[in-house]
Amino acid sequence: MTRLRQLAAKSRAWLETTAPPEQAALRDLGLWLCREIVRPSGSLPNDATSGLTALPPPVALPDLSRRDLLDLAQAIALSDGSVWQEQGFNSSCWSRVLGASALSYARSGDVAVVAAIVRAAARMGLDGPWLTDAQNHLMDLQQPDGSFGLLAAELAQLNDEDSTAEVMLRLTVEVLWTLAEVANVRADRR
Amino acid sequence: MSAAGRSLDWLDGHIERFAPLRNGLVDEFGLKAFAEFALIYAYLHQWDHLPFRNRLPKWKAFLAAQCERPAFVQTPRKQPAVAVGYLIPYLMLRSTGYRFAYHEDTLGRLERWNLLRSVELVPYRVLEREHAFWKSGWLPTEPDWRSLFDATTLGRPPSPLGFDDEASYSVTHTLFYLTDFGNRRPTLSASEMEQTVDLVECLLVHYWRIGHWDLVGELLVNLNCLGRSSLSPIRSAAAHAYMSAWGHDGAVPAKRGMGDGDGSNAATPEDRFRLCYHSTLVAVLYFATAMSAAQPGGTEPLR
Numbered sequence: 020m021t022r023l024r025q026l027a028a029k030s031r032a033w034l035e036t037t038a039p040p041e042q043a044a045l046r047d048l049g050l051w052l053c054r055e056i057v058r059p060s061g062s063l064p065n066d067a068t069s070g071l072t073a074l075p076p077p078v079a080l081p082d083l084s085r086r087d088l089l090d091l092a093q094a095i096a097l098s099d100g101s102v103w104q105e106q107g108f109n110s111s112c113w114s115r116v117l118g119a120s121a122l123s124y125a126r127s128g129d130v131a132v133v134a135a136i137v138r139a140a141a142r143m144g145l146d147g148p149w150l151t152d153a154q155n156h157l158m159d160l161q162q163p164d165g166s167f168g169l170l171a172a173e174l175a176q177l178n179d180e181d182s183t184a185e186v187m188l189r190l191t192v193e194v195l196w197t198l199a200e201v202a203n204v205r206a207d208r209r
Numbered sequence: 210m211s212a213a214g215r216s217l218d219w220l221d222g223h224i225e226r227f228a229p230l231r232n233g234l235v236d237e238f239g240l241k242a243f244a245e246f247a248l249i250y251a252y253l254h255q256w257d258h259l260p261f262r263n264r265l266p267k268w269k270a271f272l273a274a275q276c277e278r279p280a281f282v283q284t285p286r287k288q289p290a291v292a293v294g295y296l297i298p299y300l301m302l303r304s305t306g307y308r309f310a311y312h313e314d315t316l317g318r319l320e321r322w323n324l325l326r327s328v329e330l331v332p333y334r335v336l337e338r339e340h341a342f343w344k345s346g347w348l349p350t351e352p353d354w355r356s357l358f359d360a361t362t363l364g365r366p367p368s369p370l371g372f373d374d375e376a377s378y379s380v381t382h383t384l385f386y387l388t389d390f391g392n393r394r395p396t397l398s399a400s401e402m403e404q405t406v407d408l409v410e411c412l413l414v415h416y417w418r419i420g421h422w423d424l425v426g427e428l429l430v431n432l433n434c435l436g437r438s439s440l441s442p443i444r445s446a447a448a449h450a451y452m453s454a455w456g457h458d459g460a461v462p463a464k465r466g467m468g469d470g471d472g473s474n475a476a477t478p479e480d481r482f483r484l485c486y487h488s489t490l491v492a493v494l495y496f497a498t499a500m501s502a503a504q505p506g507g508t509e510p511l512r
Contacts (some may be wrong), residue, residue: 026446081418112442119443122369128413143344149411152368 023202026161027056030195033165037182048190055199059206064097071098077109077116081123085132088120092135094105096142108146118149125156131193132166133157138197141204148195154201157194167194200201212452213496214458216489217264218469220246224271226482233283235295242486247272247301249490250389254305258500261493272302273309282311289324293338316347332360333379333386339387355396358387366404369411375425377412381427384409384434388448391434391498406435410443417447420465422454426491433498451495460485461492 031053038046055063071094080088095103103113117140124132137153140146152166161168174183229243230237253261275281277297287294292315299312319325319402330338339352358364362376363384372380384405387395397405410430416424430452432444440448455461460481467484 048343076446078442081414081447082450115443116414117411119369119411120418122411123418124370125370127419149369152370156370168233197477 022158023198026158026198027053027195029161029165030163030167030191033191034188037164037166037184038188039181042188045188045192049188049195052192052195054200056195056202058066059199059203061203061205061207063196065099069101070094073107074102077113080116080120085129089132089135089145092132092139095139096135096196098142100142101168104108110143111147114140114145114147114150117143117145118147118153121153122149122156125153128169130157130160130190134193134197140198141197141200144204154197155196160194165191167191211260212348212455212459213260213362213493214463215455215457216492216496217261217459217488219266219456219485219489220493221264221458223478223482223486224267226337226479226486227271229298230273230275230278230280233280235281238483240295240298243272243275244297244301245490247298249494251301251304253493253497255392256497256501258497260500261497268303269302269307272298276302276308276312277309281317282309285312285315285319289322291328292319293325293328293469297341299339300347301363303345305345309492327367332357332364333362333383336361336386344389347482352366354387358383358396363405363408366408370407371373372412372415377416378427380408380412381424381431384431388431388434388436390430391436391501394436403436406432410441413447417450420454420475421439421463422461422465423463423488423491425451425454426461426488426495430491430495430498433495433502436502455492456485459489461488463488 031050034046034053038049073196074095075091078093083091088209103110117136121133121136121140124136133153137150137157140150157167160169162168166187168187170186170190174186177183177186227239227246229239231239246268250265250272254265254269281295285295288295296316296319299309303312316325325342328336336354336357339348339357341353342348361385362379366380384395387393395402395405396443399463409428413425413428413432416428417420425447429444429448454465460484
């Protein structure tokens with residue numbers, strides 16, 4: 020937890036000093052997530068009507084498009100968990116497929132998908148060596164200023180300060196949400 | 210007809226394109242394709258599985274004829290520093306009992322000149338070279354597989370996150386030679402075996418997701434060769450996805466979107482051959498190693 024707290028403190032400082040005022044709502048969400056990482060309260064979104072009524076077989080995931088995988092991960096992360104608490108849920112296979120998929124997207128540099136997958140896996144209470152690698156990868160993406168992502172080259176192409184700030188903020192909040200989910204799961208287990 | 214039968218038909222129909230000589234000279238692409246074809250032939254010959262048996266006389270006649278062409282025979286002596294690369298196809302044929310005096314003499318000369326191991330190679334290529342010398346019978350005793358393995362990426366594996374395509378090919382080739390394509394149990398502890406299977410399955414998910422069928426095929430061959438009798442859900446589903454990538458004509462595209470379908474969208478037949486030949490050889494190997502693994506004794510020595 021110490022590392023998660025350190026990451027949260029750094030991100031909080033970046034959000035307070037750097038995030039653009041016109042993105043105040045997103046910045047405030049980021050600051051709230053930083054507090055959740057430091058003191059998990061179990062109050063992350065939990066919605067029985069998230070739209071998730073059934074899970075596909077885990078081995079269907081590699082064939083999903085990026086968009087479909089993001090939608091599924093999002094629905095899982097917002098779900099109340101009733102779907103996978105049913106009998107027959109193969110947690111080992113889900114853990115392996117989600118972990119391998121997260122590392123696969125990490126190799127492609129797609130941080131948003133890695134964050135979404137790790138968040139979904141945490142919500143499902145899954146762990147495993149590949150998911151741990153993916154979590155560590157996300158944490159390693161924090162920059163010295165507290166933001167997340169390795170986007171300097173891409174953002175330089177944008178040449179637009181406002182867009183750059185928004186992209187960095189969105190990605191940082193995505194990762195913070197995932198780390199808050201991880202922190203909540205760890206707190207539940209203690 | 211089965212997918213394997215269609216792939217064999219496709220290879221048969223393109224056999225002349227495996228010739229190492231183009232315009233009378235040994236061509237780098239031609240040499241690579243020829244060496245890989247010779248390797249597949251050598252293993253199919255050794256295993257003698259029924260579905261492949263009637264294809265082999267034609268393949269042997271082609272390989273021997275190419276190996277004996279004067280322009281091919283002389284090339285290793287013209288370029289002694291890199292001669293072993295030219296001799297790999299012959300070494301594979303040699304493993305089946307075939308001998309050709311001129312190549313034998315060339316090997317002897319290279320040994321006397323200390324040129325058999327003169328080229329510096331990355332560790333998995335060293336394993337490949339030593340495997341070729343041993344498989345051909347040129348080495349009288351087995352190499353120290355364990356120390357050769359320890360020098361490779363797989364011998365000290367990083368997180369799966371650290372694997373690019375080159376590192377993944379290093380893994381697949383290391384396992385090919387370490388297991389002698391399923392003929393030999395690898396010299397790995399139980400925990401190393403678990404780690405290896407885990408890594409292969411993790412890479413399998415990645416290459417399946419991005420539709421890199423050449424590496425999907427090689428990784429599935431690795432799992433066949435590692436002798437796991439039970440199919441994990443990942444392995445089973447990846448194999449299903451792999452089979453669905455097969456072209457109608459039996460060719461397997463290297464990557465999703467490259468030469469898919471019946472090939473009518475490829476610029477020329479030679480283009481399609483270049484896109485598909487390696488993955489199609491791997492596909493044949495996938496079927497053959499699955500048959501070997503299913504035999505009583507699994508990966509016990511078949512020699």
